[in-house]
Amino acid sequence: MPIVPDLQAAAGDAHDAVRDPAVRDAARRAADALAAAFAAAERAVVFTGAGISTESGIPDFRSPGGIWSTMKPILYQEFLDSEEVRLEDWRRRFRMAASFAAVAPNAGHRAIARLVRDGPVATVVTQNIDRLHQRAGVPHERVVELHGHGTGAACLDCGAETALADAEAAIAATGRAPRCGACGGLVKGAIVSFGQPMPPAAMLRAGEASRDCDLFVVVGSSLVVQPAAGFPLIARRSGARLVILDRAATALDAEADLVLRGPIGEILGPLEHP
Numbered sequence: 001m002p003i004v005p006d007l008q009a010a011a012g013d014a015h016d017a018v019r020d021p022a023v024r025d026a027a028r029r030a031a032d033a034l035a036a037a038f039a040a041a042e043r044a045v046v047f048t049g050a051g052i053s054t055e056s057g058i059p060d061f062r063s064p065g066g067i068w069s070t071m072k073p074i075l076y077q078e079f080l081d082s083e084e085v086r087l088e089d090w091r092r093r094f095r096m097a098a099s100f101a102a103v104a105p106n107a108g109h110r111a112i113a114r115l116v117r118d119g120p121v122a123t124v125v126t127q128n129i130d131r132l133h134q135r136a137g138v139p140h141e142r143v144v145e146l147h148g149h150g151t152g153a154a155c156l157d158c159g160a161e162t163a164l165a166d167a168e169a170a171i172a173a174t175g176r177a178p179r180c181g182a183c184g185g186l187v188k189g190a191i192v193s194f195g196q197p198m199p200p201a202a203m204l205r206a207g208e209a210s211r212d213c214d215l216f217v218v219v220g221s222s223l224v225v226q227p228a229a230g231f232p233l234i235a236r237r238s239g240a241r242l243v244i245l246d247r248a249a250t251a252l253d254a255e256a257d258l259v260l261r262g263p264i265g266e267i268l269g270p271l272e273h274p
């Protein structure tokens, strides 16, 4: 498993790292290796996790110091059981949506969008809920959101979608968690909560894309959270090359054909304008 280059020492702080000429040079070599992998591919999947969005200023919810280490996550069952919990969940949804709106896609997101537009990337599978891939220009139908998204809401019974602004207005008017206008079911933010089943259609699409590709590139995921971490292995078993780009070691580095370790935007960025 070749590691090109090992920027582990520099991975602590991307901003300090990119000022170091040796790191810049190493990142350029990594970008070249990545560009060569994409150039040799006919049908690629890019799989992204929190690491790409932390470089836009979005916290990694699960990491030490992340939001979940200071605020207990709301479990799906608790949402179903308690009106009080539902109202707290909605407050978090509104705060989260505001924090997403306040940041912008970074060089990594833009490079991936370019690789979808006129490169071999057929599908972007993401664990992120911030919609930054779409905001960077990836057509929505090319993005598979394994954990839903934080920018809207849907009825748990019939699936009818609701804008967050409408849910917020309904809560302000009634003091109650909103119900579906079509069927009366519970409306919930469109993220997949802890304890909530993974969306079957997204899981199916991610599996198909993984089996169909000849290159699978992991970007910014530690590949620890299941079942998402299984997709690189599905791709590998189907004969695809596996490339892993992350600031730190991941659970599947030993399975990869190529491991690129360093600041994500710095390594992906040059692929935006080849």
Ligand code: ZN
Pocket (backbone or CB within 6 Å): 155, 156, 157, 158, 159, 160, 180, 181, 182, 183, 184, 185
């Ligand atoms: Zn409904």
